[in-house]
Amino acid sequence: MVRTIERLPKRERHQLLTSLIEDNPFITDQELTRQLKVSIQTVRLDRLELGIPELRERMKLMAERSYDPVRSLPLHEIIGDIVDMQLDHSGISIFEIKEEHVFSRTGIARGHHVFAQANSLAVAVINDEIALTATADIRFVRQVKLGEKCIAKAYVRSISGGRSKAKVEVFSYVSDEMVFQGSFVIYRSAGESVIEGGMEGADRN
Amino acid sequence: MVRTIERLPKRERHQLLTSLIEDNPFITDQELTRQLKVSIQTVRLDRLELGIPELRERMKLMAERSYDPVRSLPLHEIIGDIVDMQLDHSGISIFEIKEEHVFSRTGIARGHHVFAQANSLAVAVINDEIALTATADIRFVRQVKLGEKCIAKAYVRSISGGRSKAKVEVFSYVSDEMVFQGSFVIYRSAGESVIEGGMEGADRN
DNA sequence: TCAGCTATTATAACCAGGTACTAACAGTAT
DNA sequence: ATACTGTTAGTACCTGGTTATAATAGCTGA
Incomplete structure (x- = not known):
C-alpha cells in the first residue's frame, strides 16, 4: 500500500506525542490529531497506553501544584x-x-x-x-x-x-x-x- | 412569607461567594449552590455579575501562571x-x-x-x-x-x-x-x- | 390596587473535551 | 485459513459549564 511518508511507527509516535505534550501541556487531542496525522481515537489510545491524562486533568494537576504554597517554592530546603x-x-x-x-x-x-x-x-x-x-x-x-x-x-x-x-x-x-x-x-x-x-x-x- | 433564616441579601451573598472561591478556587457551581443555599442559576448570575470565570477557566489561569517560568518565581527582581x-x-x-x-x-x-x-x-x-x-x-x-x-x-x-x-x-x-x-x-x-x-x-x- | 421593577428559579438547547465501549478493516505473522 | 496488532469509526454518556427565554415571588411607588 501507499503507506504515506508521514506515518510513523507506533513507538516513534508515542515518543513524539509525549514530547509534544511535555512542551505544551495545553494541547488538545484535536491538535495532536493534526500534528501526528492519525485519528483522534489513535491519539486517545496512545494517551491511554502512555498513562497521559486528558487536557483538563493536566491543567488541574498544574493548578493544584502551583496552589500548594509549599511545593510552589523552589527554595524550600537545600538549594542545589x-x-x-x-x-x-x-x-x-x-x-x-x-x-x-x-x-x-x-x-x-x-x-x-x-x-x-x-x-x-x-x-x-x-x-x-x-x-x-x-x-x-x-x-x-x-x-x-x-x-x-x-x-x-x-x-x-x-x-x-x-x-x-x-x-x-x-x-x-x-x-x-x-x-x-x-x-x-x-x-x-x-x-x-x-x-x-x-x-x-x-x-x- | 417564611423567608428562610439562611437566605442572605444579594450583597452579602456576593461577598461570601467571592471569598468561597478565593479560598477554594477548585469549587464547582454545584458546591456553591449547596453552600449558599440558592439555585445554580443564581450562582451563575452572581459569577457573571462579579466577573468570576468558570471553574475550568480558573484552573487554566492558575496552570498558565505556574507554567510561565518567569512569573512563577517570586525572587525575580527586588525581594521585598x-x-x-x-x-x-x-x-x-x-x-x-x-x-x-x-x-x-x-x-x-x-x-x-x-x-x-x-x-x-x-x-x-x-x-x-x-x-x-x-x-x-x-x-x-x-x-x-x-x-x-x-x-x-x-x-x-x-x-x-x-x-x-x-x-x-x-x-x-x-x-x-x-x-x-x-x-x-x-x-x-x-x-x-x-x-x-x-x-x-x-x-x- | 396595580403596573413595573428586581431577584430568583426553571427549562432547554448547546458546547468543549473528553471517557467507555463496540465494531470494522487492513496488514502481517503463523 | 486464523489470529493478532494497529488503526479508524461511531455511538452513548459525562462534567461543568454557556446562552437564551420564560415563569414566579416580593417589593415599591403612584
Whole structure:
C-alpha cells in the first residue's frame, strides 16, 4: 500500500506525542490529531497506553501544584543537589543556573542564589538538630552566567565554643574556576535550647 | 412569607461567594449552590455579575501562571517592597516572612531570604545601569520568625575607585530590633564594559 | 390596587473535551 | 485459513459549564 511518508511507527509516535505534550501541556487531542496525522481515537489510545491524562486533568494537576504554597517554592530546603556529604567534615552540592536565577538583560546570576546554595550547604554539613548561620563573610569572585553549573564545596574548619559554634568555609566553582568564596560561622544547638543570634534551622531526622 | 433564616441579601451573598472561591478556587457551581443555599442559576448570575470565570477557566489561569517560568518565581527582581528610595544615597524595603521562607519545624527564616532582601536593596540603591555585588560581610544578629516584617535600610557610604565601586551598608530590623547587618561592596559600570568579579546586574531604565 | 421593577428559579438547547465501549478493516505473522 | 496488532469509526454518556427565554415571588411607588 501507499503507506504515506508521514506515518510513523507506533513507538516513534508515542515518543513524539509525549514530547509534544511535555512542551505544551495545553494541547488538545484535536491538535495532536493534526500534528501526528492519525485519528483522534489513535491519539486517545496512545494517551491511554502512555498513562497521559486528558487536557483538563493536566491543567488541574498544574493548578493544584502551583496552589500548594509549599511545593510552589523552589527554595524550600537545600538549594542545589547534594552530591557528597560527610557530616561535620565536608559536603558538595551542584546548582544549575537557570532562566529564573538571572537578570534577563545580562544573563548574570543574582548573587543571593549563589549565596543561598553556599549557605544552605554550610548549614546542612553541620551534624546537628538545629543549625543557624551567625555570620558570613562572602566574596563573589566572578559572575556566574545562565546555564553554568555551580559546584559548591563546604569544609568544616573548626568546632569550638563549647561545641556551640562551627566555622565552615565554602568555595563555589564553575568548572575549576572559583566564582564564590564564603566563610560562615554556624551556631549549633547540641540538643539544647535555641542559641541566640542565629538565622538558620535545619530539619533533619 | 417564611423567608428562610439562611437566605442572605444579594450583597452579602456576593461577598461570601467571592471569598468561597478565593479560598477554594477548585469549587464547582454545584458546591456553591449547596453552600449558599440558592439555585445554580443564581450562582451563575452572581459569577457573571462579579466577573468570576468558570471553574475550568480558573484552573487554566492558575496552570498558565505556574507554567510561565518567569512569573512563577517570586525572587525575580527586588525581594521585598520598596518603600523609600533615594538613588546613590539610601533606600528602604519591607519583606514579610511567610510560610515559604521558614523552616517548617522551627518557624525561623532561612538566612538567604533575609540576605536576598538586603542584597537586592543594596544593588537597587546604586544608580547605575549595571550593579554587581563584589563582596559582602554579613551578620545575622537574631533569628527572624514567621509572620515578622523585616525592614531593611540601605545607606550608600562611599563611591570610590574611579566611580567603579560603592560601599553600601544595610541594616534590617523587626520593629526597632536589629536582626541583620551587612556591609556590601557593589561594583558599578559607569555605562562602560562589565567589571570583573561582580555578581549582580540591575535592570533599570 | 396595580403596573413595573428586581431577584430568583426553571427549562432547554448547546458546547468543549473528553471517557467507555463496540465494531470494522487492513496488514502481517503463523 | 486464523489470529493478532494497529488503526479508524461511531455511538452513548459525562462534567461543568454557556446562552437564551420564560415563569414566579416580593417589593415599591403612584
